[in-house]
Amino acid sequence: SQQGEEDPQALSIQEGENATMNCSYKTSINNLQWYRQNSGRGLVHLILIRSNEREKHSGRLRVTLDTSKKSSSLLITASRAADTASYFCATDRYNNNDMRFGAGTRLTVKP
Amino acid sequence: KAGVTQTPRYLIKTRGQQVTLSCSPISGHRSVSWYQQTPGQGLQFLFEYFSETQRNKGNFPGRFSGRQFSNSRSEMNVSTLELGDSALYLCASRPRSSSGGLQTYNEQFFGPGTRLTVL
Numbered sequence: 001s002q003q004g005e006e007d008p009q010a011l012s013i014q015e016g017e018n019a020t021m022n023c024s025y026k027t028s029i030n031n032l033q034w035y036r037q038n039s040g041r042g043l044v045h046l047i048l049i050r051s052n053e054r055e056k057h058s059g060r061l062r063v064t065l066d067t068s069k070k071s072s073s074l075l076i077t078a079s080r081a082a083d084t085a086s087y088f089c090a091t092d093r094y095n096n097n098d099m100r101f102g103a104g105t106r107l108t109v110k111p
Numbered sequence: 112k113a114g115v116t117q118t119p120r121y122l123i124k125t126r127g128q129q130v131t132l133s134c135s136p137i138s139g140h141r142s143v144s145w146y147q148q149t150p151g152q153g154l155q156f157l158f159e160y161f162s163e164t165q166r167n168k169g170n171f172p173g174r175f176s177g178r179q180f181s182n183s184r185s186e187m188n189v190s191t192l193e194l195g196d197s198a199l200y201l202c203a204s205r206p207r208s209s210s211g212g213l214q215t216y217n218e219q220f221f222g223p224g225t226r227l228t229v230l
Contacts, residue, residue, distance in 0.1 A: 033218060042115075042201060042221035088154065098167040099144065099219065101154035 006102040019076045021105040023089030115222035129190040136204030143185040148199040
């Protein structure tokens, strides 16, 4: 079964705008990760945030984690057409390597 | 380092047949996980192998099985195929580490997937 839920399911924005995606999960976690998937291909790791961290940056990406609310958000700033993809959050539990993925957010960035 | 490779990339089978998919992890990665991705169910965890042993298993029937070899390469087998087994099967590898007695996990590196179509 899936651990998390992403919100929104789909997001369409113009190039240059910011995109925010949210993820909620159900159980205590060791870390939370965000991945990108281009149409029917393998997943690419974007960023990992551990349960004792609250915010993390990587280039145009900013991830926040609120363990009290069991939620995370991914912000992509100054989006580009190449950012068009599906974005998934995934959680790891302690001592249990069965990473659980959310349903994903389909992001479309229009040029 | 070479990335995770999966073979074959595409496969067409008929109901009742069986299929074996192969995954070669990144050199040095001993943990290999398998996932099934379908439009309806999303990404579902199948199982994880570490040092030739299955360490975790998702909620899939016994028709889905796997194994890992001493060189960390892994195979996944699905017997008595059903139409609903049509999916993208993804393999991922990652290093494992421990801290204070607890297993800690890092990013997973995914292969391109095997697209299985069951007719």
